Amino acid sequence: MCGIVGLLLKNAALNENLGRFVTPMLVSMAERGPDSAGLAVFTDRDLGEKYSLFAQDAQFDWDALERVLDEALVPTPRIEAKGRYARLSLDVEPDTLRRWMAEHFPHLHVLSAGHFMDIYKDAGHPAEIAGRYDFPALTGSHAVGHTRMATESAITPAHAHPFTAGEDFCLVHNGSLSNPYKIRRRLERKGIRFETDNDTEAACRFLEWRLREGDGLETALAEGFSVLDGFYTLLMATRDELALVRDSFACKPAVVAETDDYVAIGSEYRALAHLPGVKEASLFEPRPEEIYTWRR
Amino acid sequence: METITDTDKTVRVDLDESSVRDLNQFLHHDLAASGVKHIEVLNPNGRHNIAVGVDAPVSVDIRGHAGYFIGGMNKQARITVHGNVGWSVGENIMSGSIRVKGNASECAGASGHGGLVVIEGDASSRCGISMKGCDIVVGGSVGHMSAFMAQLGTLVVCGDADAGLGDSLYEAVIYVRGTIKGLGADAREEPMGEEDYARVAALLDKAGFDHDPKAFKRVASARTLYHWNADHHQEY
Incomplete structure (x- = not known):
């Protein structure tokens, strides 16, 4: 299992409420991922070089x-x-x-x-983590979150999602990859360093490497379909964009709700049920191997 | 359950006030003695397992979008969801009916033995997977690998079917009005006969859709997978 959530506010007047909207989304997915959680939050303005650190x-x-x-x-x-x-x-x-x-x-x-992204991630129950770092008070234009039920590597803050590579890029994953070591060896030969033995980190560093080499997000993801083997719903964020893909079997869930004010993504509808106007939102399930992107 | 109000043998359960477990325990243990014939469920908000395992001739109206396994194992009851549902609506349905006014996510009617599942909108992938005798009518389109390993019963699709339709079919039959993106292993299109027209007409009538049965195509098993053939080298 694992739960993924994402929220991109199209109406900048709502930016003050980002944390208030996204926290219940994350916490509602605790049953899909009770062992660790994380949240990446993006501001709509350049705040200079900044780092999220964890002791x-x-x-x-x-x-x-x-x-x-x-x-x-x-x-x-x-x-x-x-x-x-x-x-x-x-x-x-x-x-x-x-x-x-x-x-x-x-x-x-x-x-x-x-310059735009902060990442919070830790081991423990998602509701505790949300309280520990005061997620409801966070503001910004878009956020991506994850609740983890570990099926392969260890349960530590470093193994929690979102994973990042480079700058202002992050990725969360529901599923499991069957060829992360093959991807990893390919990237390590290019001098790319890994921080954990988690399968998602391989996908994250592969896609960020493609972006750095000049691919657009859609080109990088299209190549991802042929390189990443396994089950995945992947949700990614850059400074001004969200992207969502599912593998060809599409057996890891996702639901998207779109209104004039926001695009919200959750593993299940109940992650979105509290959002204002969601009952009238355009709701759909992303199709296998189709690339969905939204820009703020 | 304190929030249940008994008016003319109708009870209303607000899931913002009561738990799904309270609701289901009422349906399983207290329904028969109560004389209640109609249950209305408010604020489903994507919650799972609403009205699973009902075995009584009652109607259940779920007002809003619901989660996974809605109406699973249903016997006798007539369940209507006034919204969308998540995965596996009507999983292992035995009898009675489940109608979804919106769209359904994956595995609608999975393993169903009897009864009728109606999805008025679209159903996602693996609709009718391993169905064993139920009937499923989808007003819109179905996703990939629908009716995978379906053993018995009928899947009627008024819209289109995505790739891998009827992969490894046994004796279930599929009827599709729109385009079929691709057939799965051992599924083949066959000519429609008088029996097929009658079967489609009867199900469309039960489901409340007004389409010409003549517009449907029949997909059934070519039965080449029924017997192991070593010469195939696992390639079918």
Whole structure:
């Protein structure tokens, strides 16, 4: 199993309510994925280079990290912390930061990098995680979430979805891939590094690599159909787009509701049932191997 | 269940107030003694397992979009969903009828032994998978691999059928009014006979659709998979 949810607000006046709308979507999918959860949230404006960080140590001293960064890497970093999670804003390239972190703070996990996206993910029940990081208070233009029922790799915050690669790109997955190691070996030969042994990470890094090589999202996904073997409903987000695909068997569910105000995606209709106007929304089930994209 | 109100032998259950378990326990244990003939279910909001395992000549109206397994294992009851349903509506239906006013997700009428399932809109993939004697009438189109391994009964599709229709069919028969994107292994189109026209007309009438039976095509098993053939080398 696993649950996926996504929400893209077409009406920017609703951006203040993004967290309030998407949190019940995520929590309603807890029965499909009770062991971990995550949420990627995008703003509609460029907030400069920022990173989502996750500390293994619950008592991690974020103030100390701020001081060390200020002295050793670049001046005036800004850290906003919520327990083990922190958003770090500072003007440094992702590769440089990742290298520096691996050397100086190996127990800090860099969850994501980008100018528009923050990622929260953790192990535990989705309702607890939503409370832990105050998901209802989040604002922005679009969000992608996942509740996980692990069927292959370990249950840890790093193995939770969304997975990211590069900047401002994330992916959630319901299903299982049968050739993740083949994809992984192909990408590792190109110098692409992996952080976990999770099958979804292979799909995420493959698609991000195609995007970086110049493919559009639709071209990358069309190639994904021939490269990714297994069962999947994949939901992806970039700074201004959501994309949804299902494999040729389409045995992992998804429902889409579209109104003038939003596009909402859930594994099941009950994830969408609380949204305003959903009863009058255009509702449909995505077809196998068809690419659906929505732009904010 | 406190929220049930008995008016002229009708009860109304609001699933925002009562649980699906409360509803189903009432239907399984208390219905016969209550004399209730009509149950109205409010705020289904995509919840699963609504009105499964009913075995009584009652009508159930579910007002809104419902989730998975609606009316599963139904006997005798006449269930209507005034909205869409998720996966496996009427799974293993034995008798009675289930009508969905909107669309149905995957596996509608899966394994059904008897009774009638009507989807007024579209049904998604694997509609009628492994059906064993029920009848299914779909007002719109069906998704891929519909009637996969269907053993007995009739699937009537008033719209189109997606790829892999009737893959590995046994003795169920499929009638399609629109276009068939592709037939599955061992399924073949056959000429319509008088019996077929009568069978389609009777089901359209029961389901309340007004189409000319002459517009339907018949798909049935070529029966080449009935016996193992080593020369096929697993390629059919």
